[in-house]
Amino acid sequence: GQNIDQPTEMTATEGAIVQINCTYQTSGFNGLFWYQQHAGEAPTFLSYNVLDGLEEKGRFSSFLSRSKGYSYLLLKELQMKDSASYLCAVPKDSNYQLIWGAGTKLIIKP
Amino acid sequence: DTAVSQTPKYLVTQMGNDKSIKCEQNLGHDTMYWYKQDSKKFLKIMFSYNNKELIINETVPNRFSPKSPDKAHLNLHINSLELGDSAVYFCASSSFGVAEANEQFFGPGTRLTVL
Numbered sequence: 001g002q003n004i005d006q007p008t009e010m011t012a013t014e015g016a017i018v019q020i021n022c023t024y025q026t027s028g029f030n031g032l033f034w035y036q037q038h039a040g041e042a043p044t045f046l047s048y049n050v051l052d053g054l055e056e057k058g059r060f061s062s063f064l065s066r067s068k069g070y071s072y073l074l075l076k077e078l079q080m081k082d083s084a085s086y087l088c089a090v091p092k093d094s095n096y097q098l099i100w101g102a103g104t105k106l107i108i109k110p
Numbered sequence: 111d112t113a114v115s116q117t118p119k120y121l122v123t124q125m126g127n128d129k130s131i132k133c134e135q136n137l138g139h140d141t142m143y144w145y146k147q148d149s150k151k152f153l154k155i156m157f158s159y160n161n162k163e164l165i166i167n168e169t170v171p172n173r174f175s176p177k178s179p180d181k182a183h184l185n186l187h188i189n190s191l192e193l194g195d196s197a198v199y200f201c202a203s204s205s206f207g208v209a210e211a212n213e214q215f216f217g218p219g220t221r222l223t224v225l
Contacts, residue, residue, distance in 0.1 A: 033213070037151075041218070041219075042200055042216035042217060042218055042219055043153070043200075043214075043216050044216070045213045045214070048213065085151060087153065091212060097155060097158060097166050098155070098212070098214065100152070100153040100154075100155075102150070102151065102152050103151055103152070103153075105151075
């Protein structure tokens with residue numbers, strides 16, 4: 001079957017760095033997505049990884065290891081506005097339907 | 111310009127009523143989706159249409175009926191609303207067929223409350 005696991009909640013301090021992990025099990029692999037969702041709002045796209053390694057995009061970076069079925073989202077120089085849920089998602093089979101993780105709620109404290 | 115829009119944003123109704131939610135995208139995408147996000151914040155796919163054809167129909171009660179009059183619109187009609195239908199319903203769209211282009215763009219959501 002296909003499954004995604006990520007921690008339910010994490011807490012970090014403003015200005016610090018936090019790493020949000022995601023492990024997945026899929027029958028095939030067509031990339032991994034990270035989305036951000038602020039409370040009461042829609043999810044918005046953050047990153048997409050299909051090859052192993054780190055993709056950097058400003059304060060946010062995303063890492064993928066296909067052999068380990070593992071990804072992480074790294075957030076640097078945390079700001080209060082980064083308080084949100086972060087969702088990991090992978091395409092299902094060949095239909096490009098996304099399978100979503102339950103999301104990690106990130107709480108930033110001053 | 112709004113990329114994916116939904117109406118209404120809030121919907122409060124009595125059990126047993128029938129209601130519709132509308133969605134439109136102006137991104138030129140081929141594929142549109144309906145998701146349900148419950149109080150636990152888990153995003154669950156309900157339906158997906160590609161060029162007006164139904165391609166994903168997850169285990170959803172047949173009280174829910176999607177309709178796609180054209181590839182820019184995907185509406186959701188719900189009959190005989192139940193308390194458990196209370197949730198946020200998100201419409202989304204994406205290009206279809208290329209993994210990287212499958213970034214999904216979400217509408218603002220419709221918060222449905224059934225009393």
